[in-house]
Amino acid sequence: MDSLYRDYILDHYRHPQNFGTLENPDGASEEVNELCGDRIKMQIKFRISNFEFRIKDVKFYGEGCAIMIASASMLTEKVKGLKEDEIMKLNTDSVLEILGIELTPNRIKCAVLPLEALQKSLILAKKKRK
Amino acid sequence: MNIQKIKSDFPIFKRLINKKPIIYLDSTASSLKPKEVIDAISAYYTEYSVNIFRGVYALSEEATEAYGNARESVSKFIGAALDEVVFVRNATESMNLVANTWGEEHIKEGTSVVTTVMEHHANIVPWQVQTKKHGAELRIIDIDEEGDLKLENLDKLIDKKTVLLAITHMSNVLGTINPVKDLIKKAKSINPNIVVLVDAAQSVPHMKVDVADLGCDFLVFSGHKMLGPTGTGILWGKLHLFEEMPPYQYGGDMIKEVGLYSSTYKNPPHKFEAGTPHIAGGIGLGAAVAYLTKIGMENIRQHEIEITRYALNKLNEIDGIKIFGPKKAQDKGGVIAFVMEGIHPHDLAQILNEDNICVRSGHHCAMPLHKKLGLIASTRASFYIYNDEGDVDALIEGIKKAIKIFK
Ligand SMILES: Cc1ncc(COP(=O)(O)O)c(C=O)c1O
Numbered sequence: 001m002d003s004l005y006r007d008y009i010l011d012h013y014r015h016p017q018n019f020g021t022l023e024n025p026d027g028a029s030e031e032v033n034e035l036c037g038d039r040i041k042m043q044i045k046f047r048i049s050n051f052e053f054r055i056k057d058v059k060f061y062g063e064g065c066a067i068m069i070a071s072a073s074m075l076t077e078k079v080k081g082l083k084e085d086e087i088m089k090l091n092t093d094s095v096l097e098i099l100g101i102e103l104t105p106n107r108i109k110c111a112v113l114p115l116e117a118l119q120k121s122l123i124l125a126k127k128k129r130k
Numbered sequence: 131m132n133i134q135k136i137k138s139d140f141p142i143f144k145r146l147i148n149k150k151p152i153i154y155l156d157s158t159a160s161s162l163k164p165k166e167v168i169d170a171i172s173a174y175y176t177e178y179s180v181n182i183f184r185g186v187y188a189l190s191e192e193a194t195e196a197y198g199n200a201r202e203s204v205s206k207f208i209g210a211a212l213d214e215v216v217f218v219r220n221a222t223e224s225m226n227l228v229a230n231t232w233g234e235e236h237i238k239e240g241t242s243v244v245t246t247v248m249e250h251h252a253n254i255v256p257w258q259v260q261t262k263k264h265g266a267e268l269r270i271i272d273i274d275e276e277g278d279l280k281l282e283n284l285d286k287l288i289d290k291k292t293v294l295l296a297i298t299h300m301s302n303v304l305g306t307i308n309p310v311k312d313l314i315k316k317a318k319s320i321n322p323n324i325v326v327l328v329d330a331a332q333s334v335p336h337m338k339v340d341v342a343d344l345g346c347d348f349l350v351f352s353g354h355k356m357l358g359p360t361g362t363g364i365l366w367g368k369l370h371l372f373e374e375m376p377p378y379q380y381g382g383d384m385i386k387e388v389g390l391y392s393s394t395y396k397n398p399p400h401k402f403e404a405g406t407p408h409i410a411g412g413i414g415l416g417a418a419v420a421y422l423t424k425i426g427m428e429n430i431r432q433h434e435i436e437i438t439r440y441a442l443n444k445l446n447e448i449d450g451i452k453i454f455g456p457k458k459a460q461d462k463g464g465v466i467a468f469v470m471e472g473i474h475p476h477d478l479a480q481i482l483n484e485d486n487i488c489v490r491s492g493h494h495c496a497m498p499l500h501k502k503l504g505l506i507a508s509t510r511a512s513f514y515i516y517n518d519e520g521d522v523d524a525l526i527e528g529i530k531k532a533i534k535i536f537k
Contacts, residue, residue, distance in 0.1 A: 004480060005535050036476055036492040037506040063506055065474035066536075110476060 004101050005066065013066040018076035020059045027125025030062075031117040033109050038064035040072060042117035044125065053084050058118070065110055067103070072114035074098050084122055090115055131425065131433050133518040139164040139421075140516055153487040153524045158302050158332065158465050158494075158512035160354045163418075167357055170417035174410045181406055183383060197409050200416030201399075204364060207419045208349065209340035214372065216365040216399040217412050221331040222252040224350035224365035225296075227402060228327060229256035231375045232348075236293045236325070239265035243294045244287050246271040246279060246308075247502050248301045251495045253329045257296055271297075273502065277304035277455040281313065288320045295326045299333035299344075303496050303510065304455030305438075305462030307333070314345045325371070331355060336434055336463055336514070338427040341366055353411065358418035362411040365402070372398035379404040430515055434464035437513045441466055441522045448529060454503060464513035467494070470529065473536045475509040481532040487524055 025043035032039045040062035047056035058079060060072045078098055079087055095111050096103065103111055137143050140162050145152060154162060174196065180187075182194040205215045218224050237243060237260045245254055247270050261268040269287045272280045288295065295317050300307050314326050327348040333339050334349075335356035341349050348371070353362030367375075377384055377395050384404040386394040395401045422430070439459035445451055450471035456462040470478055475491035482489055490510045493500045500506065511525055 003484065003535070005477070010536070037497065037500065038474075038476075039506075065476035067476070107476070107480065 004103070004107075006101065009066060009070045009099070009101065012070035012073040016060075016069050016073040018059050018073065019061065021061055022057060022059045025121075027121035027123075027128070029117050029120035029124055031113050031120065033064075033068070033113050035106070035109055036065075038062070038068055038110070038113070040064060040068065040113055040117050042072075042076075042114065042121045044118070044121050046125070055079050055082055055087070060114060060117070064113070067099075067107055067110040068113055071095060071099055071111045075114050075118065079118065084126070087122060088119060090119075131429050131515065133433075133516065136425070137516050137518075139166070141165055141168065143516070147486050150486045153485070153521050155511040155513065155517065155521060155525060156488045156490050157335075157355070157514035157517075158510065159490055160360070161335065161357050161514055162516065163359070163414075164357055164421050166421050167359065167414050167417045171359060171410045171414040174413050179410075182409055193409060196413050196416075197407070200412040200419075203416040203419045203423075205366075207423065208334065208364075208366060209342050210366050211369065213398050214341075214366055214369055216367070216372075216402045217407055218363045218365055218402075219361055219408070220354070220363035221329065221350045221352040222363070224348075224363055225252050225256045225327070225329070227365055227378045228348055228350075228367075229260050231378050231402075232325070232371060233257075233260045233294070235376070237261060237264045237266045238293075241291050241293045242267040242269050242289070243296065244269045244271065244292055245296045246298065247273055248277070248279075248304060248306065248496065248499050249296070249298055250302055250329065250331065251497070252331075253296050253298060253327075254498065257294070266293075270498075273304075273306075273499075276457065277301070277306045279306075279308055279313075281309075281316070284313075284316055285320055288317050288324065290321050290323075292317075292321055292324055295324055296329070297326070298329040298331075299339070300330075300336070300463045301455065301496075301499075302332050302465065303467045303494050303499055303508070305465040305467075306455055307337075307462060310346070311344050318345070332463055332465070335422075336427075337431040347371060353415040353418065356415075356418055357421055358415035359408075359411045361408045362415045364415075367398075369398060372401070375402075377404070378402050381405050383407075425515060433515065434513055435459045437517055437519065437522065438462065438464045438466065440519050441511065441513070441525070444522055444526050445529075448526070448533075450533070451529075454508065464517075465510060466512070467508045467510045469505060469508050470532070473532055475507040477536070478509050478529070478532050481535060482525070482528040485524065485528055485531075487528045489525070 022043040028043040030041040045057040046053045058076045178192045180189045243257045325347045328346040330351045334351040349366040354360040381404040453468045479491035
């Protein structure tokens with residue numbers, strides 16, 4: 001098995017994109033990895049165009065391993081401007097594709113935790129609108 | 131102790147993963163199994179795989195005798211009487227058995243249960259549930275910087291209304307060996323009626339433990355951490371407690387006489403062993419005890435002190451490492467938890483795995499302790515009879531490799 005720790009993964013870990021918090025987010029959710037206690041908080045803001053909600057801004061905050069932080073960093077870069085349903089369609093495979101690495105079952109949770117937090121925050125935002 | 135010889139008793143070491151040998155540093159979670167244990171289990175399944183207590187035919191007699199011998203080996207191993215040793219699934223089930231039988235009758239409103247911040251979840255969650263359920267108080271003994279229990283204020287935590295002290299003999303993270311014998315004396319001098327449960331899951335596999343010497347009332351441990359099979363655990367308890375406790379589960383094998391509307395139960399330990407037990411497991415555990423006895427628990431403890439000292443010295447030379455627990459090898463078990471600055475424990479474990487170095491990363495079922503230490507997770511390396519200095523050297527090289535990747 002060649003190393004997971006490619007240069008771009010380590011770059012995202014050391015200098016994560018969209019790391020921080022948003023003021024008055026439209027949606028937010030915090031997820032914990034029971035396996036290790038790592039946690040991540042995702043916050044989102046929408047913009048509305050053509051009667052559709054699109055991600056205007058997204059930030060994450062938390063403590064985690066290189067895989068989780070890199071995944072959050074790359075995912076948040078990717079989803080800006082996407083529509084709600086496009087984000088809800090993302091799954092484990094999409095995350096692995098974004099990361100460009102293969103993971104063993106024990107580590108997959110680290111990679112998908114940011115997506116889970118993001119999707120939860122969308123669901124919560126939707127509930128709030130109703 | 132001849133480690134090479136011992137290693138050759140463990141078939142798993144013949145295995146290569148990605149053409150590399152296995153460096154196993156996670157015996158605190160579960161130990162590996164020697165051929166003797168595997169053979170004993172397989173002999174039961176191939177030669178006399180029948181139920182116990184139920185048949186007068188030769189095979190059943192043979193199985194009953196083997197299972198009984200296993201109980202006898204285990205009881206001798208910890209200096210206990212035969213009828214004080216109950217076979218269960220694991221240490222966790224032992225705590226739950228006590229919580230749901232003895233605890234149900236003694237943990238009441240106005241009483242308290244005392245435990246410590248360094249417990250494994252198995253020795254804290256059942257007491258959280260029982261104290262909440264009955265409106266009792268749960269009190270926690272704290273630790274100091276070195277990872278030793280703070281015992282100055284013991285008389286503030288334990289009082290006449292404290293029914294139970296549930297305490298670990300050895301921490302599965304810090305490695306701290308608690309002075310349980312003294313502690314029990316002190317606790318009983320404050321309150322002679324207090325019952326003390328010792329979690330010996332990490333001590334019985336690694337050092338000589340004698341229940342009479344410790345002076346506890348219950349002692350629990352798991353078979354799979356002491357070379358035995360998974361699915362085996364032991365609850366030891368004083369006979370007079372066992373006699374007054376209600377059964378744990380009901381059904382076959384635990385009854386004396388069954389009428390249509392009521393029944394009477396067997397004496398301990400059978401009263402607590404409803405249904406067909408893990409016969410093969412018990413027999414395997416008996417073989418594990420025989421193997422440990424052959425090597426000698428004093429020798430095992432000595433070996434672990436030496437290898438832990440070697441590892442502590444080597445690890446302490448690494449920049450950016452923080453090691454938790456007692457500083458001196460003789461004050462702790464063969465378990466070292468640490469964090470590396472700038473490297474998440476998961477990432478470290480992953481990089482070590484590239485060279486088949488098996489360590490544990492996470493909270494090791496001790497979340498309150500990690501919180502106390504200001505951590506989410508740590509990396510833990512632990513040693514047993516089959517580990518040598520070469521394994522420690524491999525760990526050190528692996529950590530250096532991780533430092534290079536993450537620098
Ligand atoms: C100190 C301690 N207590 C209890 C347990 C629980 O053991 P088991 O999972 O076998 O029930 C463990 C095992 O991790 C332990 O280290």
